[in-house]
Amino acid sequence: MRTSIATVSLSGALTEKLTAAARAGFDGVEIFENDLLASPLTPEEVRARCADLGLSIDLYQPMRDIEAVPSEEFARNLRRAEHKLRLMERLGADTVLVCSSVSPLAEDDDALAAFQLRRLAELAEGFGIRVAYEALAWGRHVSTYDHAWRIVEAADHPALGTCLDSFHILARGSDPKGIEDIPGEKIFFLQLADAPLMAMDVLQWSRHYRCFPGQGGFDVAGLVGHVMRAGYEGPLSLEVFNDVFRQAEAGPTAVDALRSLLVLQESVGLTEPPAPVVPTGVAFAELVTPDVEPLSEILEALGFARTARHRSKPVDLWQQGEARLLLNTGPAARRDGTQLAAVGLESPDPAGAARRAEALLAPVLPRRRAPEDAPLDAVAAPDGTELFFCATDRPGLPSWTGDFEPVAHRSPVAGGVHRIDHLALTQPWHQFDEATLFHHSVLGLGAHESVDVADPYGLLRSRAVTNTDGSVRIALGVGAAPSADEGGRAQHIALATDDIVTAARRFRDAGGCLLSIPANYYDDLAARYEPADGELEAYRELGILYDRDADGAFRHCYTETIGRLFFELVQRDAGYRGYGAQNAPVRLAAQHVRRPVR
Numbered sequence: 001m002r003t004s005i006a007t008v009s010l011s012g013a014l015t016e017k018l019t020a021a022a023r024a025g026f027d028g029v030e031i032f033e034n035d036l037l038a039s040p041l042t043p044e045e046v047r048a049r050c051a052d053l054g055l056s057i058d059l060y061q062p063m064r065d066i067e068a069v070p071s072e073e074f075a076r077n078l079r080r081a082e083h084k085l086r087l088m089e090r091l092g093a094d095t096v097l098v099c100s101s102v103s104p105l106a107e108d109d110d111a112l113a114a115f116q117l118r119r120l121a122e123l124a125e126g127f128g129i130r131v132a133y134e135a136l137a138w139g140r141h142v143s144t145y146d147h148a149w150r151i152v153e154a155a156d157h158p159a160l161g162t163c164l165d166s167f168h169i170l171a172r173g174s175d176p177k178g179i180e181d182i183p184g185e186k187i188f189f190l191q192l193a194d195a196p197l198m199a200m201d202v203l204q205w206s207r208h209y210r211c212f213p214g215q216g217g218f219d220v221a222g223l224v225g226h227v228m229r230a231g232y233e234g235p236l237s238l239e240v241f242n243d244v245f246r247q248a249e250a251g252p253t254a255v256d257a258l259r260s261l262l263v264l265q266e267s268v269g270l271t272e273p274p275a276p277v278v279p280t281g282v283a284f285a286e287l288v289t290p291d292v293e294p295l296s297e298i299l300e301a302l303g304f305a306r307t308a309r310h311r312s313k314p315v316d317l318w319q320q321g322e323a324r325l326l327l328n329t330g331p332a333a334r335r336d337g338t339q340l341a342a343v344g345l346e347s348p349d350p351a352g353a354a355r356r357a358e359a360l361l362a363p364v365l366p367r368r369r370a371p372e373d374a375p376l377d378a379v380a381a382p383d384g385t386e387l388f389f390c391a392t393d394r395p396g397l398p399s400w401t402g403d404f405e406p407v408a409h410r411s412p413v414a415g416g417v418h419r420i421d422h423l424a425l426t427q428p429w430h431q432f433d434e435a436t437l438f439h440h441s442v443l444g445l446g447a448h449e450s451v452d453v454a455d456p457y458g459l460l461r462s463r464a465v466t467n468t469d470g471s472v473r474i475a476l477g478v479g480a481a482p483s484a485d486e487g488g489r490a491q492h493i494a495l496a497t498d499d500i501v502t503a504a505r506r507f508r509d510a511g512g513c514l515l516s517i518p519a520n521y522y523d524d525l526a527a528r529y530e531p532a533d534g535e536l537e538a539y540r541e542l543g544i545l546y547d548r549d550a551d552g553a554f555r556h557c558y559t560e561t562i563g564r565l566f567f568e569l570v571q572r573d574a575g576y577r578g579y580g581a582q583n584a585p586v587r588l589a590a591q592h593v594r595r596p597v598r
């Protein structure tokens with residue numbers, strides 16, 4: 001189906017919005033009146049710009065407070081409408097949105113509303129323009145889609161139809177099934193938006209918290225299914241009022257927006273992009289660092305051994321069990337400082353995973369980073385993290401391990417860490433919803449509930465995306481921290497151990513610094529749980545935190561932060577599903593203090 005986006009959904013001046021929509025690949029736009037009024041371009045110039053960009057103008061909006069008013073007022077409204085219809089003629093837009101009145105002058109009189117909307121439609125018809133009547137969820141007398149449709153039906157004019165907006169319908173809790181009773185050709189327009197489920201005033205909810213389909217809690221796909229069955233043939237158009245997107249760059253927002261429509265069309269069976277290929281494990285995490293010493297000291301203390309070196313580049317493989325870390329000291333490291341730059345995901349079908357990613361607008365990276373490297377399929381996540389789809393040491397497929405030459409090393413220590421439990425990837429503040437949708441739709445990972453945790457200087461939001469057996473767990477986080485080297489903005493790698501007390505003690509004895517946790521935390525822990533003899537003392541000594549859910553316990557502790565990176569040691573009972581969010585405020589506070597235990 002044709003795709004469209006309301007200019008209000010994107011930041012910037014009108015021309016920036018149009019350019020972003022066109023570059024992302026939208027077919028058309030809804031032009032919001034304020035964007036036009038604020039533009040130095042004449043309506044003819046806007047029309048020409050859209051034509052040059054290959055965009056149709058699918059809707060002009062909104063016309064407000066038109067219907068069900070006393071006749072003198074309606075005469076004034078018609079004059080106002082005529083002015084707009086002339087403007088639309090110059091713009092070359094053939095559909096105008098009229099939203100249900102919020103005016104104190106409006107009367108609770110459907111017959112009057114129908115009569116006046118018919119008069120408006122007659123006027124619009126003379127300009128070759130159609131009127132699409134939309135129920136605002138907070139409309140004075142008309143606030144539901146079925147009510148708006150009854151009025152349109154009663155008005156009975158070919159130039160008058162209805163506009164459905166998923167937000168207004170789903171925020172009111174209306175049953176969207178009734179949409180199927182509306183003849184498809186009378187649905188003049190379909191606006192789509194999702195929103196997080198919140199108990200708040202519906203106008204505020206709509207104007208500040210809408211998001212793209214798949215990013216909130218509404219069943220937008222279910223609603224679209226009803227609209228399709230009604231026989232609607234117009235565009236799928238996004239209309240998202242959102243405080244974050246208003247401030248974010250228009251280009252990436254437009255790509256995120258179009259991705260949401262691609263996924264939506266797939267979920268209602270309108271398109272069939274390459275199927276998701278769910279990753280089955282973490283092959284490696286690649287760290288870049290300008291200064292290899294401090295990081296290698298930490299890795300050694302954690303029990304890792306440097307087992308191989310890249311044939312042609314300054315990249316070392318450090319390994320312990322199934323936990324593999326690449327340490328890259330190349331040019332990127334000197335540019336960006338110490339951070340997590342890439343993740344290798346074990347994939348049952350690396351090429352298929354890349355095709356899916358490309359179809360959903362993920363930037364595809366060159367398959368070989370150097371001519372002599374094994375060809376690896378890779379894409380960039382929204383935050384720039386490179387994702388490699390790997391087939392580690394599997395016959396018949398290129399393996400990244402072939403680029404490495406073994407080096408002599410001591411044998412790995414027993415009882416250390418054995419795999420990567422999870423990766424915590426901090427997202428740019430304006431890309432959190434985008435990141436969730438990306439990891440869910442592109443990688444086929446399941447998104448868990450979002451949790452808010454208190455940071456001494458703000459709030460951190462975190463949302464895990466995982467595969468079903470938990471062999472891939474990524475905790476996406478967002479939050480402001482006062483400086484880049486503190487917990488809030490750093491990424492971390494959580495390493496799984498079967499015995500955290502031994503692993504932590506050995507790390508510390510080998511010279512590693514563990515994050516110190518205040519005594520108050522342990523006093524509280526003693527009151528909440530019944531620790532075994534000596535358990536609490538060991539946790540207190542080593543800065544180990546404890547959490548439990550119905551199915552098991554979680555014990556974890558943290559290393560110091562280097563650049564934008566730190567490590568977590570994790571002992572997870574098989575049933576425990578979380579990430580110790582309960583303890584995160586204590587951890588974040590401790591990271592701001594940064595008093596390591598030697």
Ligand SMILES: O=C(O)c1ccc(O)c(O)c1
Nearest residue numbers: 062097099134165206207
């Ligand atoms: O918030 C509003 O006023 C508004 C305007 C036009 C729309 O299409 C809409 O859904 C909401």
Ligand SMILES: [Mg+2]
Nearest residue numbers: 134165191239
């Ligand atoms: Mg709307």
